[in-house]
Amino acid sequence: EPLFDxxxxxxxxxxxxxxYYADLTAQDRAFFEERSTLMLCLDGPGETLxxxxxxxxxxxxxxxxxxxxxxxxxxxxxLRGLVLGLDVAGMEGLGAEQGVIxxxxxxxxxxxx
Numbered sequence: 141e142p143l144f145d146x147x148x149x150x151x152x153x154x155x156x157x158x159x160y161y162a163d164l165t166a167q168d169r170a171f172f173e174e175r176s177t178l179m180l181c182l183d184g185p186g187e188t189l190x191x192x193x194x195x196x197x198x199x200x201x202x203x204x205x206x207x208x209x210x211x212x213x214x215x216x217x218x219l220r221g222l223v224l225g226l227d228v229a230g231m232e233g234l235g236a237e238q239g240v241i242x243x244x245x246x247x248x249x250x251x252x253x
Contacts, residue, residue, distance in 0.1 A: 147199040148219075150212035154186030178232055181214045189228060192218040216242070220249060 156164060165172040175183060182189045196219045209219065213236050221231035223244045234249065241252040 145199055147195045148209065148211040148215055151181050151192060151214040152186045153181065153184050156184055156186065176232055177236070178214060178217055179228070182228070189218070193222060197222055220244060224249060 171183075172180060182192070187195075192214065196215060200219065200222060209216070211219065217231050217234055217236060220226075220234050220242060221228075224230070224234075224247065226234070235251070237251065237253075239253075243250040243252060
């Protein structure tokens with residue numbers, strides 16, 4: 141039976157929540173052009189990398205064995221980064237494919253397509 145945990149919710153984007161991407165880019169095109177999707181979320185007006193690491197890290201700390209985790213893009217990227225011991229640049233290199241399973245085992249990520 142699935143367990144739901146708020147610590148796995150997607151990043152909160154603060155003042156950007158509910159706004160259209162096109163409207164946000166029109167306000168500050170340079171900010172959006174200079175950053176990856178991950179960094180846009182982490183550098184935006186909402187949760188920071190430290191916020192995400194604290195909340196997702198608390199979830200990981202409570203695990204007592206193997207787990208199947210279902211979440212969202214930024215939250216899962218931060219989770220994978222924590223498990224694999226990566227900095228932000230390493231997290232950006234992890235990829236964010238849809239419809240795949242990321243297996244984290246023995247310090248490595250295996251992508252199942």
